[in-house]
Amino acid sequence: MTYDYIIIGAGITGVTAARLLQKSGVERLLVLEAAKEPGGLCRTRQVGDHVLDVGGGHFLCTKYPAVYDFIFEHMPKSEFNYFDRVSRISIEGHEVDYPLESNICQLPPELCAEYLVSIAQNGEARGLPQPAHFEAWCRWKLGDRVTDGYMLPYNRKIWGVEASEMDVDWLHKIPRLDVRQIARACLTRTSDRGQMPSHAGFYYPKAGGFQGIFDAIAAPVRSHIITRYPVSSIEKAGDTLIVNGFLRTRAVINTAPWHPLADSPVFDAQTRAAIAALRHNQLVVSLHEEDYATDAHWLYQPSESLRHHRSFFIHNFAPHSARNGLYRETNLKRWKAGQGEIYAETNSHAYPIPALGWARAIETVLAHAAPLGIHGLGRWGQWQYFNSDVCIHEAMALVKRLGHVPEGAALERSAA
C-alpha cells in the first residue's frame, strides 16, 4: 500500500497534523515514533503523589483563538483551571516579579539604582543601531550591569552556549520595554501585565498534567501511531517517497529533528551541511520534595552557583498534586545527580538554539525538502522556538496549504 502521508514523530505537532488530516478524510496515514511512547515534550509522569511534566514547565496559553477551539473541542475547557501567572526572578539574592524590566522598583534601593542607571545608559537610549548577536543586544538594550547580573548568567545556563553565539531574531520571546517605560514603571511602582511577552495567564488541566491535552488530541488517531520506530532514511522513486527502505508514501511530514535523516539519498551536500548547522540543547527535569510557602508558579534562577535555572511549584498550578512537590530544569551540561532529586528525566532535544546562522540553515533544509514532498513542521521540523500552541497553529496552516479541509469549527477560524 502507498500511504498518503507518513508523519515522523508523535509529539503534539505530529498528532495534531494526523488529527487534522483525519478530519479532512485522509485515511492512509501513518505516524512513526522513535520512542516507546508518544507525547514527546508534552509527556507527564505520575511519580508517587506528584504530577511531573517531564518536558519541563508546560502551560497552555495562546494568541490564536482557533488553537483554543481545537484544544477545547478535544478536551473541554471545563477540565482546565485558569491562573493569572505568578512568576519571579531571583536577582542577586532578591526576588522580583517577572519581567524584571517592569519590576525593578522591587529591588533594594542600591541595586535598583544600579540597574536603572545601566538601562538609562544603554545603546538603544543613545540611538546606537541594534547589534547582530544576543550578548551585544543585551548590552545595547539593558546596559552592562543588568546584562552581567541577570541576562548573561540566565541565558548561559538555559541555552548552554554563550550569548555571543546566538542570533537576535527570536527576541519576541522576551520583554521589549524601552527606557521610558522602564523608568515610568519604576517611579510609579506599577507593573503592566500587558508587557508580559507570553503567558500573562494560563490554563492547566484539573487532573493529571499537560499530557492530558496531548492524549485528548491523540486519542482518535491512536491506531495510526507506531512506536519504537525511528526513521533514518527517505528516498525518492518516481512520485513516491520510500521511508526506512520500504514504507511507501506520497508525502512526508517531518516533526522530528532532521539529523538522523541527513544521510538520506534525497538530500544533497548543501542540505546535509545545513542540517549539521542546526543546534539544540538538552534539559534534565528533576523532581524534589521540599516545603514551600511561595504563591509563585515558577521562579527564574540566574545564579551560576545553582546548577538549575528554573523551579516550578507544582501544587500552585496542579492542586491535585502533593503540596511539597517541585521540579527544576537544568541544562544537561550543568547537571550533576545527587542534589536531592527523587526522580529525573533527560530531554535529548529541548530547545532549538537560535545560534548565529540558524535561520538560513533551516530555510535551506525546508526549501530543498518541500519540492520533494517532505514538509518540515513544528519545533524541530521548522527548527524554531515554538510552544505547543504555535505547533498546532502551524499544523493547521500546513494542512490547509496541502489542500485539505478538516471538518469542524476549528478549521474555519484557523483558515480565516
Ligand SMILES: Cc1cc2nc3c(=O)[nH]c(=O)nc-3n(C[C@H](O)[C@H](O)[C@H](O)COP(=O)(O)OP(=O)(O)OC[C@H]3O[C@@H](n4cnc5c(N)ncnc54)[C@H](O)[C@@H]3O)c2cc1C
Ligand atoms: C522546558 C520547556 C518548556 C516549555 N514550555 C511550554 C509551555 O509552557 N507551553 C507550551 O505550549 N509549550 C511549551 N514548550 C514547548 C513544547 O514542548 C513544544 O512546542 C512541543 O511539545 C513540540 O512538539 P513537537 O511534536 O514539535 O516536538 P516533540 O514533542 O519533541 O516531539 C517530537 C517527537 O519525534 C520523535 N522523534 C525524534 N526523532 C525521531 C525519528 N528519527 N523517528 C521517529 N520519531 C522521532 C520524538 O521521540 C518525539 O516524540 C516547552 C518546551 C520546553 C523544552
